[in-house]
Each structure stands twice: as C-alpha cells, then as structure tokens.
Amino acid sequence: xxxxxxxxxxxxxxxxxxxxxxxxxxxxxxxxxxxxxxxxxxxxxxxxxxxxxxxxxxxxxxxxxxxxxxxxxxxxxxxxxxxxxxxxxxxxxxxxxxxxxxxxxxxxxxxxxxxxxxxxxxxxxxxxxxxxxxxxxxxxxxxxxxxxxxxxxxxxxxxxxxxxxxxxxxxxxxxxxxxxxxxxxxxxxxxxxxxxxxxxxxxxxxxxxxxxxxxxxxxxxxxxxxxxxxxxxxxxxxxxxxxxxxxxxxxxxxxxxxxxxxxxxxxxxxxxxxxxxxxxxxxxxxxxxxxxxxxxxxxxxxxxxxxxxxxxxxxxxxxxxxxxxxxxxxxxxxxxxxxxxxxxxxxxxxxxxxxxxxxxxxxxxxxxxxxxxxxxxxxxxxxxxxxxxxxxxxxxxxxxxxxxxxxxxxxxxx
Ligand SMILES: *[C@@H]1O[C@H](CO)[C@@H](O)[C@H](O)[C@H]1NC(C)=O
Ligand SMILES: CC(=O)N[C@H]1CO[C@H](CO)[C@@H](O)[C@@H]1O
Ligand SMILES: CC(=O)N[C@H]1CO[C@H](CO)[C@@H](O)[C@@H]1O
Numbered sequence: 001x002x003x004x005x006x007x008x009x010x011x012x013x014x015x016x017x018x019x020x021x022x023x024x025x026x027x028x029x030x031x032x033x034x035x036x037x038x039x040x041x042x043x044x045x046x047x048x049x050x051x052x053x054x055x056x057x058x059x060x061x062x063x064x065x066x067x068x069x070x071x072x073x074x075x076x077x078x079x080x081x082x083x084x085x086x087x088x089x090x091x092x093x094x095x096x097x098x099x100x101x102x103x104x105x106x107x108x109x110x111x112x113x114x115x116x117x118x119x120x121x122x123x124x125x126x127x128x129x130x131x132x133x134x135x136x137x138x139x140x141x142x143x144x145x146x147x148x149x150x151x152x153x154x155x156x157x158x159x160x161x162x163x164x165x166x167x168x169x170x171x172x173x174x175x176x177x178x179x180x181x182x183x184x185x186x187x188x189x190x191x192x193x194x195x196x197x198x199x200x201x202x203x204x205x206x207x208x209x210x211x212x213x214x215x216x217x218x219x220x221x222x223x224x225x226x227x228x229x230x231x232x233x234x235x236x237x238x239x240x241x242x243x244x245x246x247x248x249x250x251x252x253x254x255x256x257x258x259x260x261x262x263x264x265x266x267x268x269x270x271x272x273x274x275x276x277x278x279x280x281x282x283x284x285x286x287x288x289x290x291x292x293x294x295x296x297x298x299x300x301x302x303x304x305x306x307x308x309x310x311x312x313x314x315x316x317x318x319x320x321x322x323x324x325x326x327x328x329x330x331x332x333x334x335x336x337x338x339x340x341x342x343x344x345x346x347x348x349x350x351x352x353x354x355x356x357x358x359x360x361x362x363x364x365x366x367x368x369x370x371x372x373x374x375x376x377x378x379x380x381x382x383x384x385x386x387x388x389x390x391x392x393x394x395x396x397x398x399x400x401x402x403x404x405x406x407x408x409x410x411x412x413x414x
Pocket of ligand 2: 089090092093094118119
C-alpha cells in the first residue's frame with residue numbers, strides 16, 4: 001500500500017466519526033418526498049424514507065418523535081420505518097413518541113401496534129385543551145445529535161403521494177435544543193399544567209441552546225459557510241429561551257432584497273378558525289417586501305382555494321411584484337387517494353442565501369396556538385437546492401397563476 005494511503009487508513013482507524021460516510025459531525029441536508037408519477041424529485045436530494053431508515057437504524061441511545069398523527073397501510077413505505085423503530089426499541093433504545101390528542105383516534109391502529117413494543121412510550125399532548133390548537137409538528141431527534149424536521153407527517157402518503165420538504169441536521173447542540181423543546185412538551189403531556197410549565201420555561205437552560213442570536217456552523221458539502229438555528233411555536237408551549245418562529249420568519253422576509261420564493265400548503269392573514277380577525281405580521285412583511293421591489297413568488301396548494309382564503313390570496317396577487325400560483329397534482333395512477341396528491345411543503349428562500357423549512361402552514365393558529373418547529377439556514381448551498389426545487393414547480397405543468405376576478409374551484413380532498 002502506498003505510504004499516503006497507509007497513513008490515511010491509519011487516520012481513519014483512529015477517527016471513526018470522520019470515516020463514517022454520510023455522517024459528518026455537523027451536517028445539513030435537504031430531504032424531499034416525491035409523489036409518484038410526477039415530474040418532481042431533485043437529482044442529488046435524498047428521499048425521506050431512506051433518510052428516516054438510516055437515522056433510526058443508527059440510533060444507539062434514544063429516539064424522540066413528535067407526530068401530529070401516524071397513518072400506515074399494509075405494504076406501505078412507512079411500514080419499514082415503523083419496523084425499524086420497533087427493532088431499535090427491542091434492542092434496548094428507548095423511543096418516546098409525543099402525539100396530538102385531537103387526532104389521536106385516527107392513529108389507533110399504528111398506536112396499538114407500537115404500544116406493545118417494549119421501550120416505546122407514547123404520550124398525548126392535549127394542545128386543544130391547553131391553547132385551542134393541535135400538535136402539528138413533525139420531527140425526530142436521534143441520540144441527541146441528529147434532527148429531522150419538515151412537512152412530512154408520519155403518514156405513508158407523506159413518503160410517496162405528497163410533495164414534502166424536510167431537513168436533516170447533524171449537530172449535537174442543535175439536537176440538544178430540539179430535545180429541550182421536546183422535553184418541555186413531553187413533561188406537559190404527563191402533567192398539563194400551563195402555569196407550572198410557564199414558570200419552568202423561564203429557568204435558564206443547562207446548556208448553550210442554538211438560537212437566532214447564537215446559531216451553529218454546519219457543513220453542507222460546499223465550500224461556503226452555513227449557519228442554522230431552530231425555531232418553535234407556540235410561545236406558550238416552548239422554553240422561553242428558544243427562538244420563536246413568527247418573529248424569525250418576519251425578520252427573514254424583511255431582510256430579503258431581490259427575490260422571495262415561498263411554498264406553503266395554505267396561507268392567509270384572515271383568522272378563520274377560532275377567534276375571527278386579522279393577523280397582520282406576516283402579511284405586512286410580504287406586502288412591504290413587494291413594495292420595496294422584492295419579487296415575491298408564492299406557491300400554495302389547490303387545497304388553499306376555499307373561501308375566504310382564495311379571496312385573501314387574490315388580494316396578494318392584486319399587488320405589483322407579488323405573483324401567487326396554486327398547484328394541482330395529477331391523480332395517482334392507482335386511482336383516487338384521500339388526503340394525498342398535494343403539495344404540503346412549507347419552505348421559503350430569500351434571495352440566494354437564506355432558507356426556512358418548517359412544519360406549519362402560514363396562518364395565525366400555526367404560530368400562535370399550534371405546536372410547530374422549523375430550521376432557518378444561512379448559506380448558498382441549501383438556497384440553491386431549494387431554488388431548484390421551487391423553480392421546477394413554478395415553471396412546471398401543475399401550477400396556475402391566480403388572477404383577481406377569477407374563481408378557482410377547490411379540489412376534492414377526500
Ligand atoms: C416593483 O418592483 C420594482 C423593482 O423590481 C420597483 O421598481 C417597483 O417600484 C415595485 N412596484 C411597486 C408598485 O411596489
Ligand atoms: C433501555 C431500556 O429501557 N431497555 C428495556 C427494553 O425492554 C426490555 C424488555 O421489556 C427491558 O428488559 C429493557 O430493560
Ligand atoms: C399574539 C397573539 O395573538 N397571541 C394570542 C395567542 O393565543 C392565545 C390563546 O392561546 C391568546 O391569549 C393570545 O393573545
């Protein structure tokens with residue numbers, strides 16, 4: 001063996017972390033779910049199922065999951081994921097799953113199956129009782145070093161019948177911050193006492209959390225530096241010292257200079273569920289960006305075409321420098337699938353260097369009383385990837401530009 005290679009082999013032998021492919025110590029990766037029989041799927045961007053499988057199979061200490069609901073079907077791509085989870089639990093890795101109460105009954109089959117596996121604990125967070133919202137977040141934290149967060153529900157359709165965007169972040173302090181948010185809600189699920197949680201939420205953290213003021217440096221495979229921080233909603237169901245989503249998102253929009261690309265399933269400033277009214281923060285930031293000369297490009301799903309959301313979207317589309325399109329995916333070759341064939345991703349790219357990937361739609365309740373989570377990233381490489389994903393959609397065959405004075409019928413969802 002040439003001396004250089006021998007030296008390299010020796011180095012790898014003493015540096016097992018560096019030797020493991022796909023798992024640098026601090027790494028950021030965008031992950032896409034592609035609905036079958038569509039033009040989507042960015043080359044080089046990994047798909048959700050293999051990423052989840054890899055994260056679960058590598059777990060050796062613990063797995064924490066926040067899930068809106070769990071929905072599986074025989075032979076589905078989610079089944080191997082649930083099997084892998086059960087296999088790690090049987091091997092002695094404690095698995096904690098935190099789920100929403102309002103939708104819990106819809107997960108009965110999967111929950112019954114998971115509950116009989118040793119070392120899997122499921123708790124239910126009564127968000128409806130606590131704040132009037134739901135636990136809508138979808139994320140996984142593995143061994144306090146690896147996080148997955150994004151629009152993908154624990155639903156077989158989210159792996160093969162819905163367009164979804166998520167992110168995998170490998171970083172100890174980032175994962176610790178996510179785990180702190182998870183623990184806060186996990187304790188609340190055991191004892192739903194909001195005043196007590198509020199008192200505990202102001203206690204200083206036992207570590208340096210990753211925040212907007214103190215982001216982490218990550219590697220995304222390119223040469224450019226990349227920083228990231230997580231953000232959470234709602235303020236009443238998270239420690240006070242983590243970053244709140246809404247102000248972080250507003251600041252990102254305010255900082256945009258040229259082009260703002262936004263893809264969300266639904267978007268409205270009209271508070272339609274719960275107390276009626278107007279939610280100005282995000283709306284003002286968007287209109288202000290357009291008025292500054294930023295080209296604002298928004299893609300919503302056709303599920304957003306119901307009223308009064310369609311009228312709201314038309315009010316945005318009426319402005320110069322704002323274009324709103326809705327997407328309508330072709331049906332599955334297998335026939336109609338309820339609650340599928342939709343673009344469910346929630347992300348934004350400001351200019352060519354600023355990225356947000358989240359779990360909530362852009363409506364008041366998702367920031368104010370619903371549990372959601374996201375990652376904000378500064379860096380050219382993830383922006384380039386998300387711009388490619390967005391532009392494929394924006395210039396593709398499934399979108400229609402919303403024009404004022406037109407009426408677009410909402411699709412069948414189920
Ligand atoms: C739209 O953006 C352009 C620059 O792209 C700017 O010159 C113009 O003032 C903006 N229009 C309005 C009405 O805000
Ligand atoms: C870490 C842990 O809790 N391990 C447990 C997993 O389940 C088996 C069987 O119930 C227990 O023996 C382990 O202690
Ligand atoms: C900013 C804001 O609208 N806050 C509201 C969020 O929701 C709670 C109820 O859960 C209200 O009390 C707040 O005023």
